[in-house]
Amino acid sequence: MTFAPAGSNLKLSMGQASELKNELIETGRLLYEKGMLAGSDGNLSAKIDENRLLISSSGVAIGQLKSDDFVEIDFAGKQVSEGGKPSTETAMHLTVYKNRADICCCLHSHPAYATSFAVAGMELSRNILPEVAVFVGDIPLVEYAPPGTGAISDAIEPLLAKNDAFLLKNHGLLTIGKSVKEAFFKHETVEHFAKILWMAKQLGNVNRISDDELKRLDQLRQKLISS
Secondary structure, X not given: OOOOOOOOOOEOOHHHHHHHHHHHHHXXXXXXXXXXXXXXXXXXXXXXXXXXXXXXXXOOOHHHOOHHHEEEEEOOOOEXXXXXXXXXXXXXXXXXHHHOOOOOEEEEEOOHHHHHHHHHOOOOOOOOOHHHHHHOOOOOEEOOOOOOOOHHHHHHHHHHHHOOEEEEOOOEEEEEEOOHHXXXXXXXXXXXXXXXXXXXXXXXXXXXXXXXXXXXXXXXXXXXXXX
């Protein structure tokens, strides 16, 4: 699905809203199949329009989502559809959308390699793989905040303006995007990067991209963002 640009009058028909649910269901399945979550781990959401969003219900298995496993809420956090309760991480999702008008999807899971770096308190620096530097950018390590509280929102809010991926200490990974597909690709890229870095560390050496090359890659990233 292609979302309308930020600032446009985004409004989905019933058919498009159903398509959006299907895209989130497929994304949840992929996250599960790729080993990025277990049981009822994780949560995901996407904008319906400027006033509403879909978010996974609390306690559901993200890898086995069904159409009625989503809750529709407004941007004040008020539930406007029948069904289960919104995810316990709803505040985190709302903080993203309120601070980034360009973002249409948030994905949060607990991928093993990325989360192992979060647990170890080790950063995933963008100066190792060109693909990460260009397509993801910085991946800040966010201080631990108790899940299901407003503390996570407070921790990520100062970092939202310039970042699309967040490593949450002792918790997991959050990626955001202008579409469901973009948020998923960033999620997948970060986890793949974490696995490569973990393996390189076992081999005993990690070569890093030079500062000059990193500047060139950053310029390329800015061109892609502004295009």
